[in-house]
Amino acid sequence: MTMTTTQPDPRLIPDGDLRIVGKPLPRVDAVGKLTGATAYADDIELPGTLFVKILRSPHPHARVLSIDTSSALSMTGVAAVITGSDLPTKYGIMPTTQDEQALENEKVRFVGDPVAAVAAVDEETALAACRAIRVEYQPLEAIESIEQALLMPSDEPIHDDYAGPGNIHRLAALEFGDVDEGFTKAEHIREDVFFFEGNTHLAMEQHSATATYVGDQLTLWSSTQTPHYVHRALSKVLDLPMGHIRVVAAAIGGGFGGKCDPFSHEMVVCRLAMLTGRPVKCTLTREEVFYAHRGRHPVLMWVRTGVDKDGKILAMHFRTALDGGAYGSYGPASTLYTGALQTTTYNIPAYRFEGVRVFTNKAPCGPKRGHGTPQPRFALEVHLDKIAQEIGLDPVELRRRNYVKPHTRTVNQLRITSCGIEEVTDRVVQASGFADRIRRPGHGMGFAVSSYMCGAGLPIYWNKMPHSECVLQVSRGGVTLFCGATDIGQGSDSVLATVAAEELGLWPTDIRLVTGDTGFAPVDLGSYSSRVTFMAGNAALMAARKMRGILVGVAAEQMGCSPSEVEVCDGKIGELAFEDAAVLAQERFGVLSTHGTYTPPSDLGGSFRGAGVGPSPAYSYSAAVVDLDVDPRSGEIHLNKVWLAHDIGRSINSLAVKGQVEGGVYMGLGEVMGEAQAYRGGLHKGPSMLDYRSLTFLEMPEVDTILVETLDPEGPYGAKEVGQGPLLPVIPAVASAVHDALGVWVDEVPVTPDKILRALDDLAKGRQGRFGPKSFPVVPYPTMYKVALPDAAPTKL
Amino acid sequence: MSQAQSSAIGSREVLRLSVNGQDRELLVKPYTTLMEVLREDLRLTGTKHGCEAGECGACTVLIDGVPKVSCLVLPAQAEGTTVTTIEGVANGSTLHPVQQAFMDAGAVQCGYCTPGMVLTAKALLDTNPTPSEGEIKQALAGNLCRCTGYVGIVEAVLHAAEAGRALA
Numbered sequence: 005m006t007m008t009t010t011q012p013d014p015r016l017i018p019d020g021d022l023r024i025v026g027k028p029l030p031r032v033d034a035v036g037k038l039t040g041a042t043a044y045a046d047d048i049e050l051p052g053t054l055f056v057k058i059l060r061s062p063h064p065h066a067r068v069l070s071i072d073t074s075s076a077l078s079m080t081g082v083a084a085v086i087t088g089s090d091l092p093t094k095y096g097i098m099p100t101t102q103d104e105q106a107l108e109n110e111k112v113r114f115v116g117d118p119v120a121a122v123a124a125v126d127e128e129t130a131l132a133a134c135r136a137i138r139v140e141y142q143p144l145e146a147i148e149s150i151e152q153a154l155l156m157p158s159d160e161p162i163h164d165d166y167a168g169p170g171n172i173h174r175l176a177a178l179e180f181g182d183v184d185e186g187f188t189k190a191e192h193i194r195e196d197v198f199f200f201e202g203n204t205h206l207a208m209e210q211h212s213a214t215a216t217y218v219g220d221q222l223t224l225w226s227s228t229q230t231p232h233y234v235h236r237a238l239s240k241v242l243d244l245p246m247g248h249i250r251v252v253a254a255a256i257g258g259g260f261g262g263k264c265d266p267f268s269h270e271m272v273v274c275r276l277a278m279l280t281g282r283p284v285k286c287t288l289t290r291e292e293v294f295y296a297h298r299g300r301h302p303v304l305m306w307v308r309t310g311v312d313k314d315g316k317i318l319a320m321h322f323r324t325a326l327d328g329g330a331y332g333s334y335g336p337a338s339t340l341y342t343g344a345l346q347t348t349t350y351n352i353p354a355y356r357f358e359g360v361r362v363f364t365n366k367a368p369c370g371p372k373r374g375h376g377t378p379q380p381r382f383a384l385e386v387h388l389d390k391i392a393q394e395i396g397l398d399p400v401e402l403r404r405r406n407y408v409k410p411h412t413r414t415v416n417q418l419r420i421t422s423c424g425i426e427e428v429t430d431r432v433v434q435a436s437g438f439a440d441r442i443r444r445p446g447h448g449m450g451f452a453v454s455s456y457m458c459g460a461g462l463p464i465y466w467n468k469m470p471h472s473e474c475v476l477q478v479s480r481g482g483v484t485l486f487c488g489a490t491d492i493g494q495g496s497d498s499v500l501a502t503v504a505a506e507e508l509g510l511w512p513t514d515i516r517l518v519t520g521d522t523g524f525a526p527v528d529l530g531s532y533s534s535r536v537t538f539m540a541g542n543a544a545l546m547a548a549r550k551m552r553g554i555l556v557g558v559a560a561e562q563m564g565c566s567p568s569e570v571e572v573c574d575g576k577i578g579e580l581a582f583e584d585a586a587v588l589a590q591e592r593f594g595v596l597s598t599h600g601t602y603t604p605p606s607d608l609g610g611s612f613r614g615a616g617v618g619p620s621p622a623y624s625y626s627a628a629v630v631d632l633d634v635d636p637r638s639g640e641i642h643l644n645k646v647w648l649a650h651d652i653g654r655s656i657n658s659l660a661v662k663g664q665v666e667g668g669v670y671m672g673l674g675e676v677m678g679e680a681q682a683y684r685g686g687l688h689k690g691p692s693m694l695d696y697r698s699l700t701f702l703e704m705p706e707v708d709t710i711l712v713e714t715l716d717p718e719g720p721y722g723a724k725e726v727g728q729g730p731l732l733p734v735i736p737a738v739a740s741a742v743h744d745a746l747g748v749w750v751d752e753v754p755v756t757p758d759k760i761l762r763a764l765d766d767l768a769k770g771r772q773g774r775f776g777p778k779s780f781p782v783v784p785y786p787t788m789y790k791v792a793l794p795d796a797a798p799t800k801l
Numbered sequence: 802m803s804q805a806q807s808s809a810i811g812s813r814e815v816l817r818l819s820v821n822g823q824d825r826e827l828l829v830k831p832y833t834t835l836m837e838v839l840r841e842d843l844r845l846t847g848t849k850h851g852c853e854a855g856e857c858g859a860c861t862v863l864i865d866g867v868p869k870v871s872c873l874v875l876p877a878q879a880e881g882t883t884v885t886t887i888e889g890v891a892n893g894s895t896l897h898p899v900q901q902a903f904m905d906a907g908a909v910q911c912g913y914c915t916p917g918m919v920l921t922a923k924a925l926l927d928t929n930p931t932p933s934e935g936e937i938k939q940a941l942a943g944n945l946c947r948c949t950g951y952v953g954i955v956e957a958v959l960h961a962a963e964a965g966r967a968l969a
Contacts, residue, residue: 034904037912038896038919040847040887047846208851208859208913208947257849257913258947290852493911493948659907663953667910670950693856693945701938704951 023573025506025721028659031498032512033255033491045212045227045254046287053214054083054123056273056286057130059137060295061112061119064146064365064686065162068109068119072138076122079136081129083280087120091275095237097230097265097370099465101332103165106241106271112141113162113330114365115686116295118268123276123284146365146686147171150304150327151781153362162330162363169784173328173361174339176614177785180415181354181793186319190310192395196387197306199752199777200379202327203679204299205372206698209257211296212287213270215277222278223250223523226270229259229492230530233464235522237266242274250523259492260671261371264532265298265333294691298370299681301338301361302327303379306780307387315395315402319354322346323780324380326361331368335361337464337617338369341376344618346384347414348455349425349625350406355415358785366683371532373671374456374728378735382676382753385452385736389743399740400433400451410714415793417610418618422716422724424651425453428627431649431710436629446633448745453627454732458653458716458725459535461608461619470601472539473526476504476547478555478596481583483508483515485547488528489540490520494727495660496536500544502656503720507548508555509572510582526599534725537656538621539602541720546600554596555582558589605718612791622716624724625651628669628733631705634745636764639757641742643673643705646734650709653716653724664726665709672734674699678754751776816876820845821889835874836860839886847887847916851945858944861917862886866928868921870943887916890923898968899923902961903954910948917944922958930965932958 036042073085088109096102107118120137124130145159153171161171187193213226222244228234231251239246256263269286276284288296306323324342328335343357374381392402408414410423433439433451441449463471475486485504491497497519501512518524528540552572559578560567562585570578577585589596609619631644646669655661678697682689690696715722735753743749748763751774759775767773813828820843827842836853839845839862848871851859855873862871863885890897896904899922909915918941925932925940932940937958938951946954 028907030904030907031909033912034909035896037909037915038887038900038903039891040845040916042912043846044849044913046850047840049841049844206947208849208857208911208945210851256911257851258911260947290854493913495910663907663910663949666950666952667948668950670952671947692854693852694854698945698947700945701942701951701955707950707952 022721023506024502024512026655026658029512029657031495031660032501033497042255044209044257045214045225046210048214048225048254049285050214050216050283053283053285054125054276054280055127055130056121056123056276056284057127057134058118058269058272058286059120059134061115061117063112063141063143064115065144066112066141067144068111069140069142071109071120073120075136076133079129079133081125082122082133083282084123084276085120085133086272086275086279091241091271093241095241095266096332097233097334097464098332098336100336103163103332106268114367116292116367117330121272121276123280148364148683148686150325150362153364154781154783162365171363173332173363174336175786176339176343176357176359177788178612178614179356179788179790183319183321183354183356186354187310190318191313193308193310194387194391194394195306195308196383196390196751197777197780198383198386200303200382201753202300202302202369202681203675204294204297204681205260205262206693206696207258207260207262210288210290210293211263211267211269213273214283214285215273216283217277217281220248221250222248222274223252224270224274225252225254227256227263228253229256229263229490229532231490231520231522232488232527232529234266234270238271238274241271242278252523253490253520256490256492259531260373261375261532262298263492264371264530267296290693291691294688295367297329297367297681298333300372300378301369301376303342304777304780305380305383307383309387309391311391311395315392315397315405317350317352317406320346320352321356322380324359325781325783326359327364327369328361329364329366329368333368333370338371338376340614340617342380344416345377345455346380347416348418348420348623349408349453351408352415356788358783360783360785365686374731375533377456378675378732381454381732382736382739385733386739386749386751389740400429400438403453404429416618417615419608421622421718422653422714423623423625424712424714425455425625427712428625428649428651429453431712432627432629432647435708435710436631436647438629446636446745448632448634448741448743450630450737450740450744451628452733452736452740453625454729455623455625456725456729456732457533457620458538458622458624458719459604459620460533461604461621462616463529469527470543470603471535472528472543472602474540474543474547474600475526476551476598478551478586479590481586483510484518485515485544486518486525487540487544488520488522488525489536490531492531494531494664495657496531496540498660499537499541499656503541503544504548507545507552508582509575509577534728537723537725538719541656541723542602543600545720547598550598550600551596554589554598555585558592559585562588610791612789621718622653622724624726624729626729626733628737630734630737630741632738632741632745634742634760636746639760641677643703645706645708647708647710648730649712650726650730651712651714651724652726653719654713654722655711656721656723658711661711661726662709665730666707668728668730669707669734670699670704672731673738676735676738676753676755677703678756680754748773749776814876816880818879818881819883821886829876831876833876834872835879836871838876839871845886845888849913849916851913858917858921859914861920861944863920863924866924868924885920887919890919897923898964899926899961902957902964906953906957906960908949908953908957914944914946918946918954922961926962926965931962934959
């Protein structure tokens with residue numbers, strides 16, 4: 005295990021010496037959130053604010069022939085009306101997906117695509133003015149499914165920015181090891197087809213943004229998980245230097261990936277603030293949020309696996325087809341993620357992945373908790389259950405025989421370091437009694453494992469800046485931590501404060517935080533890919549240790565002892581109160597400022613095209629057992645209990661970690677039980693919180709959270725991620741438990757009562773007892789790119 | 802923008818109510834919701850909006866002690882009532898036992914559902930100081946949360962009930 009010289013080594017800290025790291029402490033932002041004091045983006049209202057409503061396309065696919073805003077402009081109370089000609093520059097989250105216009109003036113690609121925007125004295129007036137805008141459309145053939153998107157369009161492709169053919173956005177075909185040989189040697193081969201319906205984040209907070217433009221300085225307050233990327237997109241679209249733009253992530257009422265893209269309404273309020281000179285605000289309605297989407301892709305999957313007589317995997321071929329909706333968004337990454345992390349749980353010696361993403365006339369898909377990996381995880385785990393059943397092996401045992409080992413490299417060249425997959429398996433199996441379960445009619449238990457990244461190893465656009473930076477300032481005895489990281493509810497502010505407080509002998513609430521602010525805090529790439537604890541946590545640790553060194557040095561001199569004799573704890577630096585030591589140091593050096601950075605090691609993955617997706621400085625591991633009852637007459641599932649063991653590396657705050665596990669379990673259960681972003685004729689089937697079936701208190705079962713600490717060699721104090729991983733095994737574990745209960749497979753998420761009943765009907769007719777897709781479409785995948793095995797690859801270690 | 806200002810003036814009516822212990826008298830449009838009155842006229846932004854259709858519970862306030870989604874309450878229905886918002890729950894800077902229990906149990910993550918949850922839980926404990934877990938879930942079932950999986954919230958309300966019993 006090589007360590008780069010700049011990374012702090014958590015092994016220097018003996019387990020018992022941590023004062024606050026790992027303790028179940030309250031969040032640093034809890035009081036504000038509990039008393040109503042915290043300002044979310046929609047709570048910000050500056051004097052003289054104009055309010056924006058956006059006119060959106062009623063057509064799933066149409067050419068825009070003309071837009072007449074004259075009546076709207078002449079209405080009393082209307083300050084400005086803009087269309088695509090005011091914001092012509094295209095943008096998108098990835099360098100390869102610059103395909104969105106803040107307001108479309110040539111073509112609309114989904115119901116809800118923005119066309120014009122009005123700023124007025126109030127929302128009511130802005131809405132009335134929107135209705136007065138006349139848009140002439142020429143409707144085009146609407147593409148509504150993966151299968152339809154794979155045919156040549158009868159009118160025209162949805163985009164002409166991509167190579168196609170037709171509505172194909174992205175293709176991938178990668179092979180690692182000799183897959184044909186593996187299948188030839190296999191004792192047993194199985195093929196399955198699965199479908200995972202799309203679903204959405206449904207954060208409680210609707211997106212909101214307010215902009216001001218004063219003296220050539222633009223400021224945007226927004227509900228965004230990625231202020232740095234919004235900053236870049238604004239600079240491009242508005243043609244303003246980065247130095248004249250400040251993006252502030254307000255307190256965020258839930259993200260889950262839904263606030264990771266630069267959004268139309270953010271561009272719109274900025275342009276309108278520049279035009280009117282007034283503060284301009286836009287808050288999306290709940291229906292608009294459903295169409296803003298960027299959620300889980302619907303994915304069709306086909307998997308073929310060959311195993312030897314002992315159940316050891318010899319070869320796997322995995323195909324995916326993603327319904328991307330109307331725009332590129334994170335799509336190229338999403339596509340590769342459906343094939344990247346199969347290998348981080350199982351040792352697959354020969355692996356072939358083919359993926360395709362297509363455009364359809366639906367709200368754009370993007371990253372949702374687990375980004376592109378829950379769908380293949382569902383397919384893979386259920387597929388392995390079926391193999392185990394066929395060869396007469398216990399499903400847990402089959403998996404154990406194939407688990408990856410710590411400090412190894414996968415066939416697709418991903419570096420695995422700490423790995424608690426054995427431990428999380430042992431713990432859930434023991435706690436749940438899975439192996440010795442006694443079943444009553446309709447009762448079932450299911451098991452599954454998963455892993456997830458602790459931050460993407462590469463940034464979204466190529467740059468050599470650190471992935472995260474922290475500045476720690478001590479002035480007049482007070483400590484302020486500046487970091488671009490954005491707390492979206494996951495608790496990243498508390499993580500940063502805990503790290504700084506641990507090192508400086510303080511309490512987390514002693515640390516003032518300036519986060520998610522591109523004007524004042526150094527760069528952090530954002531709250532996505534479960535990167536913040538690992539990356540910003542390491543940057544904070546480095547900055548805090550430097551500050552500790554300065555304060556200890558001054559205190560040692562004052563005390564006439566060596567720095568190693570100075571103890572830092574309980575608000576004291578040696579014999580000095582923290583504040584006295586800080587003032588003493590400031591008298592000598594001026595304001596105290598230290599800086600910490602984190603850049604992932606460069607050897608995390610391969611160098612082939614597509615190798616940028618999957619590498620991470622560490623992987624978390626989760627295992628789940630679900631216990632449920634299914635009524636064979638109604639098909640209704642009653643969830644009894646979920647056991648979830650998670651390899652957290654080390655908890656920075658065990659209370660926050662438990663909350664993330666429970667939330668991940670809940671969100672996974674929601675996806676498998678009924679959440680669906682489904683469409684009919686280009687319209688969302690139920691864009692309301694009543695129709696979109698998320699779980700309430702009444703459906704949510706008991707959760708037994710088990711934390712396994714593997715002390716990752718590079719994580720801050722050994723910590724790894726928890727925001728996304730625990731969702732992943734829950735979905736296949738439910739499908740598996742339904743099979744355990746009734747002997748039928750529902751190979752399609754969500755696993756709803758009607759599908760269970762159809763599978764039972766299938767069984768009654770003497771067939772397989774299955775509900776799911778029958779076949780995988782023919783896809784013009786490109787020629788297979790055969791990647792050299794890691795041994796043969798040039799090593800940078 | 803004198804031209805602009807005139808458009809906002811439609812027919813208005815007087816709304817008299819008590820909010821967090823203070824009598825208020827406001828001029829409001831008859832179709833304005835109580836949520837808008839609280840957030841926009843009184844700037845009590847702790848009352849959150851998540852759907853404006855009575856589906857999520859984020860805008861819950863107590864009207865005469867009963868939890869109601871304020872996005873479905875019109876001025877005529879709020880006239881003469883006593884309203885408690887999240888800003889009126891703590892005693893100065895001392896958290897209410899329900900708030901304290903939420904903090905200690907880790908029942909707050911993004912915090913957007915929190916005001917509605919706290920108020921609904923407070924109303925439950927005001928009328929039933931010893932609720933069962935089932936009663937807690939029933940009482941809070943109209944409030945959605947996307948972060949916590951509800952587990953920490955149920956624990957918090959149970960703890961708050963215990964703390965209340967210890968005080969009694």
